[in-house]
Amino acid sequence: MVTWAHRGLAGSERPADPGRVRVEDHADDARAVLDAFDLPSATVVGWSLGVNVAFELALEQSSRVRSLLAVAGVPGGSFSAMFAPYGVPRRLRAPAGRLSSRLLPVVGPLLPVVVASLPPWHELLTPAGVTGPAREATHPSALYHVLHEFSRHDWRWYRHLALAVAEHAPLDVASVRCPVTFVAGRYDTLVDPADVRTAAETVPGARLRTLAGTHFVPLQYPEVMREELQALVAREGRSVP
Numbered sequence: 001m002v003t004w005a006h007r008g009l010a011g012s013e014r015p016a017d018p019g020r021v022r023v024e025d026h027a028d029d030a031r032a033v034l035d036a037f038d039l040p041s042a043t044v045v046g047w048s049l050g051v052n053v054a055f056e057l058a059l060e061q062s063s064r065v066r067s068l069l070a071v072a073g074v075p076g077g078s079f080s081a082m083f084a085p086y087g088v089p090r091r092l093r094a095p096a097g098r099l100s101s102r103l104l105p106v107v108g109p110l111l112p113v114v115v116a117s118l119p120p121w122h123e124l125l126t127p128a129g130v131t132g133p134a135r136e137a138t139h140p141s142a143l144y145h146v147l148h149e150f151s152r153h154d155w156r157w158y159r160h161l162a163l164a165v166a167e168h169a170p171l172d173v174a175s176v177r178c179p180v181t182f183v184a185g186r187y188d189t190l191v192d193p194a195d196v197r198t199a200a201e202t203v204p205g206a207r208l209r210t211l212a213g214t215h216f217v218p219l220q221y222p223e224v225m226r227e228e229l230q231a232l233v234a235r236e237g238r239s240v241p
Helices: 023-036 050-060 090-102 111-117 127-131 133-138 140-151 155-166 193-202 222-235
Strands: 042-047 065-071 180-185 207-211
Touching (some): 042 050, 050 065, 065 222, 133 140, 180 193, 180 222, 193 207, 207 222
Parallel strands (some): 065 180, 180 207
């Protein structure tokens, strides 16, 4: 597996031009990583806003993407998919997302992580609302590394990155022909599972799996992630209608 840190995060240098942090710029970085490792193509995994980058790459240069695993994210229009479990009307979601992004340096480095790990308030005391989201605690090592990484972010810069992604419009993914699997968390406060379902219905032959999890569904169901990834790789090379 090869990966990289988005511009200005986790030791990656900031671009000389601070405006070069669009999703299209991150897709350029994905190509650069593939070239650096002499990989003509790859199975691409995107989590959260990484789903935007993965689909941008698949649409810009389909030959580089053998298959695509999209986890807790949608192909563009991400801010319009936020806060659905809290009953926020769709027309208010993007403004609410921009406002919450602007507050990131104020609310503290770990609060966004905690909020993204919780189900909506009306599900908090249900069996599924407790056992599903709490599953991430059964993998403490992975949870620790994620929390540690988030705590080290420069949150002013992270806010800058998030607001740039907010400008990424919904993508028309009907032309994507590689095998695609979407994984959604039923209690995801940052990505509306209904929007994930709509995207899955748009991509020909795409598979959708919805789990009793939050935005951190990869930490809550690592075994399922592995199963879905193995099944996706097995579909590579098959023609998609």
